[in-house]
Structures are given as C-alpha cells and as structure tokens.
Amino acid sequence: MVSVHKYTVEENLPHKFGEYVLQRQEDALEKAKVFNVAISGGSLINVLEEALIDDSTIAPKIKWNKWNVYFVDERIVPLDHKDSNYCAFKETVLDKLDVLPKVYPIDDSLVDAGAEAYKEIATDYEEVLPTKLDLLLLGCGPDGHTCSLFPGDHHKYLINEKTERVLWCHDSPKPPSDRITITLPVMKDAEAICFVSMGSSKQDAMRHIFDLKDTAMPSALVNELFGSKVSWFVDDKAFETVTSKY
Ligand SMILES: O=C(O)[C@H](O)[C@@H](O)[C@H](O)[C@H](O)COP(=O)(O)O
Secondary structure, three states, X not given: OOEEEEEOOOOOHHHHHHHHHHHHHHHHHHHOOOEEEEEOOOOHHHHHHHHHHHOOOOHHHOOHHHEEEEEOEEEOOOOOOOOOHHHHHHHHOHHHOOOOOEEOOOOHHHOOOOHHHHHHHHHHHHHHOOOOOOEEEEOOOOOOXXXXXXXXXXXXXXXXXXXXXXXXXXXXXXXXXOEEEEOHHHHHHXXXXXXXXXXXXXXXXXXXXXXXXXXXXXXXXXXXXXXXXXXXXEEOOXXXXXXXXX
C-alpha cells in the first residue's frame, strides 16, 4: 500500500516533503558515505527549492556534499537550454548553494546527432546511474505520466522494458519530442520512490490513479508494482475529487 501525505496550503507541503527527504538522507548515510538521488523536472524542482533551500529548519540539515544527483528523465537538448531539466535544477537549486552536490547530467555533445546518437545518450546514462538509488523524486503529469514514461500504445515500449534501465523516448506527447527516461527496473531496485503532485490540473489523474487504479497510467502502475516503498505528497487541490481512503 502506498503512503499518501495530503496537505492544505497552510500545512506547508514543502516542509513536510523536506522532512521526508531528510529522513531518507539520514537513513542512506547510516549505511553509506553518499546519498544517491534521482530527480525529475517540472514543478518538483521548485518544491525542492522551497523544501531544501528556503526552509530555514530543513536547509542546514541537508548534507549536499554527500549527495549524488541524477535525473530520472532528461530532454535531449543542450544542458544550457531552457527545456533541460539539468538547466532548471541548476538555476533553481544549484546556483543558490554554497556547498554543491555531485551532479550527473547527460552528455549533451550528441544532442544534434540524430536518432542513433539518442540511443547512445540513453545507453551512456545507464552506465552513469548506480544500480540502486536511495530515492527517486518524481512528478506526475495530468495524463498520469511519470519520468518520461507516457501512457498509450505508442509508448508501451517504455513501460514494457524489462532489462534496459534507461531508454530513448521519442515522439513524446509533451515537448520536446526526444528524451531519455529511466525504466521500471530502476524503480524496482530503488530504496524509495516519492511523487509530488500539486494543483487542480492533477485532479483527473489523481482520480484515475487512486480511485480507479487505472494502471494504463504509468504512475498508477508504479503504485501497483512498488506500493510499499512509494510515497505521495499531494495537496488538497490535486486530491479534491479522490474519494478512496489512504
Ligand atoms: O521531463 C519532463 O517533462 C518532466 O520531468 C515531467 O515528467 C514532469 O515531472 C511531469 O510532467 C510533472 O510535471 P509538473 O509537476 O510540472 O506538472
């Protein structure tokens, strides 16, 4: 069963999320010297800023020098492009830190080289990713996608992948069209998975995921497959139409 943490604006979701991340950091550092985290793009990056930088009780406890940061998905664009998840993370988080984590972006030297090279970007990133990540921090799109695992027959190859850990996602319904994404085997091996979903644009997806358990939506499939290690941080707007109890 997944854990759902639901908050109103007054209850300060970013702070609660920050406490959760802090706990995962402490758990990981009890066992190892580094904390291996993979993050998505989108609004999650702003929540990271609010939780881990702006929150004055959480910020001093974050041991950035022990963090290794990877990306659960990345758009195939130069790293300084506005669409790059790395670029968003750099501008929103890294540029505001005095002590930096180690960050592992994609190799962007091949972004203009076409399809064969895109496969290579994915394969190369698979080499970079540790086998077991301590924490995956995920978003969920209004269509139920997570990472760049999109719903629908055209993108079934991503969800069906059993061996390769990073794939090239082409014809993405959300631009830009070419991306890389982690696959379910990476999620299977991860210690913990955490989604953040906020705002009324997520209502329909939340109803499909939590009430209808519609596993055609990749985020619902993640719940079904890996439930006990999955946490959701949601606000009351996103969950307004969900009737199931958690
Ligand atoms: O590369 C991407 O497009 C993002 O990583 C994407 O997968 C994002 O996580 C979700 O779309 C949720 O984004 P929002 O929280 O901004 O809606």
